[in-house]
Amino acid sequence: MKLERDFYTRDTLTIARQLIGKVLIHRTDEGITSGRIVEVEAYIGPEDKASHSHKGIRTGRTNIQYGPGGYAYIYLIYGMYYCMNIVTNVEEKPEAVLIRALEPIDGIELMKKRRKTNNPINLCNGPGKLCTAMAIDKQCYGADLCGSTLYLEDEGAAIDQEMIIATKRINIDYAKEAVDYPWRFVLSGSRCLSAKP
DNA sequence: AAAATGATCCTT
DNA sequence: AGGATCATTTTC
Numbered sequence: 001m002k003l004e005r006d007f008y009t010r011d012t013l014t015i016a017r018q019l020i021g022k023v024l025i026h027r028t029d030e031g032i033t034s035g036r037i038v039e040v041e042a043y044i045g046p047e048d049k050a051s052h053s054h055k056g057i058r059t060g061r062t063n064i065q066y067g068p069g070g071y072a073y074i075y076l077i078y079g080m081y082y083c084m085n086i087v088t089n090v091e092e093k094p095e096a097v098l099i100r101a102l103e104p105i106d107g108i109e110l111m112k113k114r115r116k117t118n119n120p121i122n123l124c125n126g127p128g129k130l131c132t133a134m135a136i137d138k139q140c141y142g143a144d145l146c147g148s149t150l151y152l153e154d155e156g157a158a159i160d161q162e163m164i165i166a167t168k169r170i171n172i173d174y175a176k177e178a179v180d181y182p183w184r185f186v187l188s189g190s191r192c193l194s195a196k197p
Numbered sequence: 198a199a200a201a202t203g204a205t206c207c208t209t
Numbered sequence: 210a211g212g213a214t215c216a217t218t219t220t221c
Contacts, residue, residue: 079215
């Protein structure tokens with residue numbers, strides 16, 4: 001079942017935890033790719049020094065975060081890689097969840113071609129990698145996740161809450177006290193994580 | 198107008 | 210441990 005708007009317009013940490021186990025799907029002219037989410041990080045607006053919308057910074061890049069949840073926030077990092085976030089909560093709350101790793105499901109051959117590797121566990125085990133594998137780029141900025149091109153589905157099988165581990169976020173050393181917030185959620189034991197829990 | 202800065206990945 | 214590489218943001 002496709003996730004609808006009401007899934008996205010809620011509390012960000014609740015959504016982040018519930019995103020583990022959901023399936024991300026992207027339909028392109030080249031074909032369909034999909035993967036099961038196994039790692040995410042929450043970025044919670046003005047109060048979070050690690051967030052792009054820290055202090056309510058509103059620019060061309062962060063603007064989509066200020067709308068309602070259920071839209072894609074895509075940005076280029078280090079001049080080379082795209083990262084995909086899911087905008088969460090309601091209007092004027094600039095919050096989002098970064099998708100950090102997936103276990104590939106559909107379109108694995110296409111992913112291998114795009115990523116130039118044959119190792120299936122090296123296709124989507126990082127935020128830049130999964131965007132390359134699924135051809136998620138600037139064109140996806142602001143995409144409505146309640147549409148039919150880029151969206152999420154619930155597999156049906158619920159994840160045991162004990163299998164979801166909360167840890168510190170990755171590579172945000174610049175974020176002062178926020179470096180210690182346990183806002184990264186991973187599926188325990190997954191072979192496709194970007195780093196050890 | 199110019200400088201600084203990365204929510205990363207790959208190679209050594 | 211270091212370099213690639215550039216859009217976006219911040220600063221002058």
